[in-house]
Structure formats: structure tokens, C-alpha cells
Amino acid sequence: MSADVAVVGAGAAGLRAATVAALAGLSTVLVDSYERSGGQYYRQPVSTPHLPSRTQVEGRRLVDAAYTAGVELRNSTSVWDATVSPDGGVTLRLTSGDRLSTLECRALVVATGAHERVVPFPGWTLPGVYTAGAVQALHKAHGVAVGQRVLFAGTGPLLLVAAAGTRAVEVLEASRLAQAGARHPLATAAGLWRQGERLREGLGSAWRLRRAGTPLRTGWGIVRALGDDRVEGAVVARLDADWRPVRGSERALVCDAIATHYSLVPDTDLLRLLGAAMEHRPELGGWVPSRGPLMATSVPGVFAAGDCTGIGGAGLSLVEGELAGHGAVRHVTGREPRRLPLTALRRERRFQRLYGALFTPRPGLAVLARPDTVVCRCEEVTRGSVDAAMTAGARTVSSVKAVTRCGMGPCQGRICLPAVAQLTAAGPPPEARAPLVPVPFEAVASCG
Amino acid sequence: MRLTASVAVVGGGVVGSAAALFLAERGEDVVVLERASGPTQASVRNAGGLRAQCRNRTERRLALASIALWRDLAARTGIDIEYRQGGNLRVALAEPTLDALAAQGVEEAEDGLATEIWDRAALRRRAPHLSARFAGAKYCATDGHANPILATWMVVNAAKAAGVRYLTGADATHLDVDGGRVRGLRATAGGEVLHVEAPTVVHAAGPWTAALAATIGVELPLTPARNAMLVSERVPPLLAEFVSSHELKVYLRQARAGQVHVGGVFTVDGTFDQRVTHAEIAHLARAVEILPELGRMRILRTWAGTLDLTPDHLPLLGTPSGVDGYLVAAGFSGHGFCLGPAIGRTVAELVTGEPTSVDVTPLHPDRFAAC
Ligand SMILES: Cc1cc2nc3c(=O)[nH]c(=O)nc-3n(C[C@H](O)[C@H](O)[C@H](O)COP(=O)(O)OP(=O)(O)OC[C@H]3O[C@@H](n4cnc5c(N)ncnc54)[C@H](O)[C@@H]3O)c2cc1C
Ligand SMILES: Cc1cc2nc3c(=O)[nH]c(=O)nc-3n(C[C@H](O)[C@H](O)[C@H](O)COP(=O)(O)OP(=O)(O)OC[C@H]3O[C@@H](n4cnc5c(N)ncnc54)[C@H](O)[C@@H]3O)c2cc1C
Numbered sequence: 039m040s041a042d043v044a045v046v047g048a049g050a051a052g053l054r055a056a057t058v059a060a061l062a063g064l065s066t067v068l069v070d071s072y073e074r075s076g077g078q079y080y081r082q083p084v085s086t087p088h089l090p091s092r093t094q095v096e097g098r099r100l101v102d103a104a105y106t107a108g109v110e111l112r113n114s115t116s117v118w119d120a121t122v123s124p125d126g127g128v129t130l131r132l133t134s135g136d137r138l139s140t141l142e143c144r145a146l147v148v149a150t151g152a153h154e155r156v157v158p159f160p161g162w163t164l165p166g167v168y169t170a171g172a173v174q175a176l177h178k179a180h181g182v183a184v185g186q187r188v189l190f191a192g193t194g195p196l197l198l199v200a201a202a203g204t205r206a207v208e209v210l211e212a213s214r215l216a217q218a219g220a221r222h223p224l225a226t227a228a229g230l231w232r233q234g235e236r237l238r239e240g241l242g243s244a245w246r247l248r249r250a251g252t253p254l255r256t257g258w259g260i261v262r263a264l265g266d267d268r269v270e271g272a273v274v275a276r277l278d279a280d281w282r283p284v285r286g287s288e289r290a291l292v293c294d295a296i297a298t299h300y301s302l303v304p305d306t307d308l309l310r311l312l313g314a315a316m317e318h319r320p321e322l323g324g325w326v327p328s329r330g331p332l333m334a335t336s337v338p339g340v341f342a343a344g345d346c347t348g349i350g351g352a353g354l355s356l357v358e359g360e361l362a363g364h365g366a367v368r369h370v371t372g373r374e375p376r377r378l379p380l381t382a383l384r385r386e387r388r389f390q391r392l393y394g395a396l397f398t399p400r401p402g403l404a405v406l407a408r409p410d411t412v413v414c415r416c417e418e419v420t421r422g423s424v425d426a427a428m429t430a431g432a433r434t435v436s437s438v439k440a441v442t443r444c445g446m447g448p449c450q451g452r453i454c455l456p457a458v459a460q461l462t463a464a465g466p467p468p469e470a471r472a473p474l475v476p477v478p479f480e481a482v483a484s485c486g
Numbered sequence: 487m488r489l490t491a492s493v494a495v496v497g498g499g500v501v502g503s504a505a506a507l508f509l510a511e512r513g514e515d516v517v518v519l520e521r522a523s524g525p526t527q528a529s530v531r532n533a534g535g536l537r538a539q540c541r542n543r544t545e546r547r548l549a550l551a552s553i554a555l556w557r558d559l560a561a562r563t564g565i566d567i568e569y570r571q572g573g574n575l576r577v578a579l580a581e582p583t584l585d586a587l588a589a590q591g592v593e594e595a596e597d598g599l600a601t602e603i604w605d606r607a608a609l610r611r612r613a614p615h616l617s618a619r620f621a622g623a624k625y626c627a628t629d630g631h632a633n634p635i636l637a638t639w640m641v642v643n644a645a646k647a648a649g650v651r652y653l654t655g656a657d658a659t660h661l662d663v664d665g666g667r668v669r670g671l672r673a674t675a676g677g678e679v680l681h682v683e684a685p686t687v688v689h690a691a692g693p694w695t696a697a698l699a700a701t702i703g704v705e706l707p708l709t710p711a712r713n714a715m716l717v718s719e720r721v722p723p724l725l726a727e728f729v730s731s732h733e734l735k736v737y738l739r740q741a742r743a744g745q746v747h748v749g750g751v752f753t754v755d756g757t758f759d760q761r762v763t764h765a766e767i768a769h770l771a772r773a774v775e776i777l778p779e780l781g782r783m784r785i786l787r788t789w790a791g792t793l794d795l796t797p798d799h800l801p802l803l804g805t806p807s808g809v810d811g812y813l814v815a816a817g818f819s820g821h822g823f824c825l826g827p828a829i830g831r832t833v834a835e836l837v838t839g840e841p842t843s844v845d846v847t848p849l850h851p852d853r854f855a856a857c
Contacts, residue, residue, distance in 0.1 A: 119764055121764065131764065430639065430642075431524045433524075433654075434523050436526070437522075440526065440530050441635060443635075443743075448719065450786075450787070465523075471788050471789060472762065472764070472788060473767075473785055473788065476786050478784055478785075480771075482768055483768070483772050483774045483775070483781075485768060
């Protein structure tokens with residue numbers, strides 16, 4: 039199969055990019071692993087007991103717009119390998135259930151989004167510990183509550199939003215929001231200027247928590263989970279400026295579930311597999327692609343937009359998606375774009391900077407894991423083994439990975455390697471290799 | 487910066503580290519220069535096969551010695567390298583292939599290596615998970631496999647414990663030769679130039695050995711070649727043997743944790759690029775033709791390492807004429823993990839002038855210079 043433009047990821051950025059390309063008359067295919075389009079924020083429910091929310095309605099409109107523009111939507115389909123062809127195009131290898139196929143395109147927009155960062159702490163592998171995103175998804179998609187007394191801890195707006203929808207006992211935000219606001223009051227005001235929608239959403243969550251009597255503490259965090267077979271409580275503490283627990287401030291509380299969220303990590307495997315130049319930007323979530331005008335990466339014909347290029351929220355993803363769509367169109371047709379949403383881009387970048395200033399995880403979190411705390415769940419590697427490997431001379435993420443097998447399981451290190459990176463010396467970004475997602479042996483053998 | 491040593495070793499993979507270990511145990515003052523943060527190349531990317539069968543005579547003798555040394559090292563250090571004496575099984579699709587394997591068994595028996603020929607029925611009975619299409623197999627019960635990452639680090643740490651200075655981030659850039667003798671070398675480490683004065687230099691830098699050797703006029707016939715592998719999800723125990731087919735050009739083993747590791751008896755020559763192409767992945771997936779149950783599993787990861795191929799696929803071991811004190815140990819052509827400890831011990835014997843435990847004169851690097 040072939041197309042003028044292929045877009046990977048049907049979230050805010052990908053939907054918008056694909057729509058722009060299709061409206062320009064180019065054959066456009068939009069691929070996403072999930073059954074439903076929309077990505078993390080706008081994902082459409084399969085069926086819902088609730089009335090559609092405002093975001094779902096907005097998402098519906100984005101999906102409809104793509105469909106009407108003529109985008110071919112390929113859902114339940116993942117990219118597992120990709121190569122840049124000598125003639126400049128890109129070949130994507132796709133897997134959908136047990137079926138494999140290829141997609142050749144002249145320009146590619148990567149909009150693979152981000153995933154939640156996990157910080158290992160004693161007890162984090164107990165049943166009853168979730169990520170805030172999972173709690174929100176269970177609630178949104180199935181109306182399921184994970185507990186009657188849920189502790190929320192970590193950093194980022196999602197913590198508040200997810201907590202507002204559930205029975206939260208306490209919400210602990212590691213960042214001292216008030217202080218950051220007081221130190222940069224102008225930045226805060228400017229960043230949130232014209233952010234009516236977002237502000238309303240945030241205030242709405244805060245108001246609902248307050249009405250429910252849920253304490254929201256800033257500068258606090260979780261130290262460990264309590265319980266033998268499942269979560270029965272937690273020890274929490276005040277955090278210092280580096281987010282290290284302050285000795286003597288610990289206190290225990292009773293809860294039946296814990297939801298953590300430590301901001302997001304951009305999903306850059308596909309970009310790294312294609313050989314895009316990367317840069318390390320902690321305030322954007324870690325390794326992100328270097329980009330030129332119209333979201334072009336260092337690989338000709340490959341554009342990148344949205345959270346996979348740095349955490350910036352749904353609003354920025356929409357704007358970047360539009361720009362990347364124009365980039366792809368220009369690459370294929372040579373036509374210069376006419377109107378670009380540059381004002382919106384500047385506004386959203388302000389929000390992104392504010393987000394980075396407030397919610398970038400700090401090094402103190404690394405002290406939470408004890409020697410017997412599991413760091414890599416897939417391969418059951420403990421913090422002690424990671425430390426031992428480092429004492430034995432492994433200094434970078436990739437050498438720790440080689441020695442301990444940390445990150446070699448089915449999740450491909452998406453969960454544990456960001457935590458290992460906090461411990462090790464700066465090295466190059468970890469290598470990405472096919473398959474990006476597990477693929478069936480039989481199908482690969484017979485396509486040879 | 488300057489330092490002195492009695493032996494400087496270039497390359498901290500399994501070969502360089504084993505050489506350093508056996509030299510230090512003989513009282514030498516050894517420094518290893520490794521340009522990465524530790525062993526990160528073929529030594530930790532290989533299939534972990536420890537096999538004496540189906541080899542050239544010199545390599546067979548080295549392999550037998552080496553397997554004993556691997557077991558001895560693991561016992562001495564108390565480190566679990568996931569060694570498993572599960573046997574090596576070379577399967578044959580065609581009858582003539584099986585006949586050729588049987589012929590090899592005769593020479594092996596002379597060297598004290600016991601192997602068996604299994605016909606179709608025996609293979610079905612002894613290895614029921616393998617495909618029924620094979621005419622038979624040659625089996626060596628004393629062969630096996632280990633985890634190459636744990637095993638290589640065991641050697642590195644044993645060398646350090648024996649007093650070796652193992653310098654990481656140290657990239658050897660010049661060999662200092664004067665009056666037909668090596669005097670030491672220069673390296674860059676942390677942006678600085680490091681001078682190492684040493685009367686003996688052991689060059690065990692894998693496929694990267696040739697370029698540096700060429701700077702002192704030593705031409706080594708080494709071709710870099712990519713060799714790819716893949717690994718399945720974890721599955722319940724299926725097989726103990728290391729199984730290979732030279733007709734299908736794939737081999738496999740099940741690691742202790744349950745993943746099936748698949749490697750290829752094919753290479754992409756003339757490149758240091760370690761990106762795995764789709765063609766290689768598709769070829770490796772043909773391991774389902776050996777172990778049909780793989781068909782129900784998924785491929786989890788792939789990777790590649792760089793081999794150092796020689797024209798006869800045998801190592802280059804010895805001092806090239808005209809450069810006294812300079813000893814090459816490279817060109818392992820995909821066999822160096824198994825051979826590492828025996829090669830390390832032989833290097834130590836050559837440096838100290840002891841008689842070698844195994845006759846390695848057929849491996850002398852000058853063997854190609856004549857023609
Ligand atoms: C759990 C969670 C909750 C969030 N909640 C909010 C919120 O409430 N408010 C807010 O403003 N922001 C929220 N965000 C952030 C917000 O989702 C993003 O800023 C924005 O939606 C990002 O859009 P995107 O298009 O870049 O990526 P995403 O919306 O993340 O979409 C990326 C898509 O790419 C697909 N994909 C990735 N890799 C592949 C592959 N190899 N093959 C095929 N498909 C692939 C994924 O399936 C996914 O659907 C949340 C993020 C997460 C992770
Ligand atoms: C996929 C694959 C599967 C294999 N399977 C098997 C198997 O089953 N059984 C088996 O016996 N063998 C196997 N091998 C072969 C085996 O891995 C190698 O022969 C062996 O590791 C060689 O060890 P080495 O120390 O010579 O090389 P390497 O591990 O390549 O080490 C060379 C070292 O030298 C360093 N170096 C290079 N240049 C410099 C410099 N200028 N200064 C400082 N340092 C330098 C490098 O960084 C590197 O660490 C396999 C190889 C591969 C790639």
C-alpha cells in the first residue's frame with residue numbers, strides 16, 4: 039500500500055496533521071494502535087454509560103473532520119518497523135492482530151504522543167497502585183472506580199483532573215505551585231492568559247476536590263506504599279526543593295488505592311529508529327527530536343508534532359499538528375502554506391514553558407527506591423542490582439540495561455528506563471530497534 | 487597523563503579481559519584500555535554458545551580447554567553465568583548433510599570429544615519439540631550455553647580483582663613502535679592524551695583491530711560484519727540444547743528466563759552499522775522451521791553485533807613479524823565468546839614465554855602474508 043502522506047498517531051496532533059494533508063488533496067493514511075481515534079486526550083469511548091463529555095465532543099469533531107477530508111483511518115494498527123528509502127520516502131511496517139503489511143509514503147508525520155512517567159518507590163508493584171492516567175481511563179471508559187479512598191501523588195495537572203473524578207483521600211503535588219507562581223507571577227499570568235478553557239478545567243477540578251473535602255497539598259509526596267498483598271495505606275512526607283522527603287515530616291495514612299503521576303515522557307522510538315537527531319531537554323520530558331521550520335526533523339520528509347516532541351498539552355498538539363501537516367504538504371507538492379497559526383503557537387508555547395517550570399521531576403525522587411525495590415517489572419530487576427551494576431562500572435543507561443536486563447521485557451523499557459536514566463550519567467539516547475511493538479513470529483517468517 | 491605497565495591490552499571485551507586476567511595471575515602489571523563504558527560489543531551481544539563440536543581441530547582443542555575454564559571461573563568466583571550443559575544439536579535436512587556431520591565425528595573422537603548421530607526417529611524421540619522435517623542431527627552432550635552478558639562481566643570483574651587496571655572511556659589511537667619493538671601506546675581519555683609505556687601490547691579490539699594495526703604497517707585481513715539476533719517473549723521450558731541448522735542458516739537456544747534467542751548463520755559484510763534490516767529479521771524468523779512452537783509466539787526485540795571475519799574464519803593469534811612485543815588476538819569470526827578464556831590463557835603463555843597449553847601456530851597472523 040502507498041500514500042502521499044502517512045501519519046502515525048491519531049491524537050490531537052496526528053488528526054490535525056492528517057486533515058491538513060488530505061484537504062490539500064494528498065492521499066493520506068492515519069495509523070493508530072488503538073481501536074478508537076483521538077489519542078490520550080480525545081479518545082472516543084467504545085460505548086459509554088455517560089453522556090459524551092466536552093472533550094469527547096471536541097474529539098468527535100476532530101475525527102469527523104479527518105474523515106470528511108478523506109483521511110484513511112487505520113486503527114488497531116501499530117508501526118513496528120520503519121526505514122527511510124534511498125529515494126527519500128519512508129516504508130512503514132504495520133502489524134494489526136496477526137496480519138502484517140507495509141505502507142510506503144512520500145512524507146511522514148510522527149505524532150506518537152507520550153506516556154506517563156513511573157517513579158519506583160517501595161510498594162509500587164502492589165495490587166492497588168495505578169497511574170493517574172489509568173484511573174482516569176477506567177473511570178471514563180467503564181465508569182469503574184479503583185477504590186473508596188484513593189491517594190493521588192506525583193506531579194502534573196492530570197493528577198488533579200483524575201482525582202476530581204474519583205474518591206480521593208488526599209492529593210499530593212510535589213511541585214510547590216504557589217511558590218513558582220509567586221516567583222514568576224508574570225509568567226504564570228501570561229502563560230495562562232487566554233487559557234480560559236484550561237483554567238476553567240483546572241478550577242473546576244480544584245473546586246470539586248474542595249467541595250468533597252479532599253486536602254490538596256503542594257510540596258508533598260509519597261514515600262512508600264503500605265500493605266502485604268495489596269495497598270492498605272501509605273507513608274507520605276513533605277519534600278525539599280529537590281523533591282527529597284524531609285526527614286521527620288513523614289506520616290502514615292489509610293487508603294485502599296494509590297494513583298501516581300510524574301508527568302509524561304515523549305514516545306520517540308519511531309523517531310529514533312528513523313535516525314532523527316535528538317536533544318536532551320528535561321523540561322520537555324527528556325529526549326526530543328530537533329526540529330526546523332514546519333516541524334521538520336533532521337530526516338528529510340519526516341515531521342514530528344505533539345507530545346512526542348516535548349510535553350505541551352492538547353492545545354499545542356493541535357497547533358503543531360497543523361504545522362506538521364503543512365510541512366508534509368510542502369515536502370510532497372512544493373506548495374508554500376498560506377496561513378499558519380503562529381499566534382496560537384506562541385500562546386501554547388508559553389503554556390508549555392510554564393508546564394515545564396512547574397512539573398519537571400526533580401532528582402530527589404531517585405532516593406525513594408530502596409535496594410530491594412523492583413525497578414523493572416518485566417524482568418524483576420531491583421534498584422540494588424542497578425546500583426551493583428553501576429558500582430561494577432556500568433555508567434550509562436545502555437550498559438546498565440545490558441548488565442541487569444532492566445528494560446528488556448515486553449514494555450521495551452518504556453516504564454523503567456526513564457527512572458534508570460535519573461541514576462546514570464548522561465549518555466546518548468537509547469537505541470531504538472525494530473520491532474517497536476512485539477510482532478508474531480509466524481507472520482514475520484512468512485513475509486520474508 | 488602517563489602511566490607504565492608491563493602489558494597494555496587494547497580492548498576490554500571477553501578476549502582482552504581474559505588475557506588481562508591470566509596475565510595478572512602470572513604477576514604481570516596489566517592495564518586494559520576500553521573505549522566504551524565497559525564491554526558493550528560482540529562480547530555482550532552474542533548467542534552464548536559454548537560449543538566444541540563441528541569445529542576446526544585447533545579451535546576444537548581451544549574450545550574444549552575454554553569450556554573447562556568457563557566452568558572453573560564460575561566456580562571460583564561464585565558467579566551464576568546461567569551456564570547450562572544442555573548439549574549442542576546440529577540438525578540436518580538432507581541425508582548428505584548428516585553423512586558429512588558423521589564424518590566429522592571421527593576426527594572429534596580422536597581429540598577425545600564424544601558426539602552422537604541421531605537419525606530421524608531418535609531426533610523425534612530426544613527432541614520432540616523440533617520440526618519433524620529433519621533427517622537427523624549430530625549431538626554433543628558436553629556442549630552448552632551461558633548468558634554472555636553475565637559471563638563477560640564476570641571475566642572483567644575477575645580481572646579487576648586480580649589487580650588489572652581496567653580503564654574505560656580510553657580510546658587507543660597510536661601504537662608506539664621503535665626499532666622493531668613496541669614501546670607502548672597513546673590513547674585519548676576524557677579529552678586528554680594518555681601515554682602508556684609498556685614493553686608488551688596485546689591488541690584484542692575485535693573488528694576495530696585492523697585500522698589501528700595498519701598505522702604501524704601491519705595489515706590484518708579482518709572484515710567487519712554485522713550479525714543480527716532476535717528474542718521471543720518468555721515461554722515455558724521447551725529445550726535444553728543449543729540447536730543450529732546450517733541449511734536454514736539459523737540457530738536458537740532458550741535462555742534461563744524463558745526467552746528463545748535466535749541467531750543467524752549469515753552476516754552482512756563490510757560494515758560497522760549495527761542497525762538490523764527487515765530482511766535480516768525476516769530471515770531470523772525462519773527459526774519457526776526448526777521450532778514450530780515459535781509460530782505462536784511474538785518477537786520481542788532484535789539487536790546486532792559486529793564480527794571480525796578472517797578469510798579462513800579462524801582467529802589471528804600471535805606476533806606479526808617485525809614488531810616484537812606486539813601480540814594480536816582478533817579475527818574470531820563469530821566464535822570468540824566460547825574461546826575467550828582459552829585465548830586469554832594462551833596470550834598469557836605467549837607473553838611470559840611458557841609453552842602453550844594448545845598449539846596455536848596454525849593461527850599465526852602471518853599465515854596470509856605469504857600468499
Ligand atoms: C494518560 C494521559 C492523560 C492525559 N490527560 C490530559 C488532560 O486531561 N488534559 C490535557 O490537556 N492533556 C492531557 N494529556 C496530555 C494530552 O493527551 C496531550 O498533550 C495531547 O493529547 C497529545 O496529543 P498527541 O497527538 O501528541 O498524542 P496522543 O494523544 O498521546 O496520541 C498518540 C497516539 O499515537 C499512537 N501511537 C503511538 N505509537 C504508535 C505506533 N508505533 N503505532 C501506531 N500508533 C502509535 C497511540 O496509540 C496514541 O493514540 C494526557 C496524557 C496522558 C498520557
Ligand atoms: C550476534 C552474535 C552472536 C554470536 N554468537 C556466538 C556464540 O554463540 N558463541 C561464540 O563463541 N561466539 C559468538 N559470537 C562471537 C563473539 O561474540 C566474539 O567473537 C567475541 O565476543 C569476541 O570478543 P572480543 O573481546 O574480541 O571482541 P569485542 O567484544 O568486540 O570487544 C572488542 C572491544 O574493543 C574495544 N575497542 C575497539 N577499538 C578500541 C580502541 N582503539 N581503544 C580501546 N578500545 C577499543 C571495543 O569497544 C570492544 O569493547 C557472536 C557474535 C555476535 C555478534
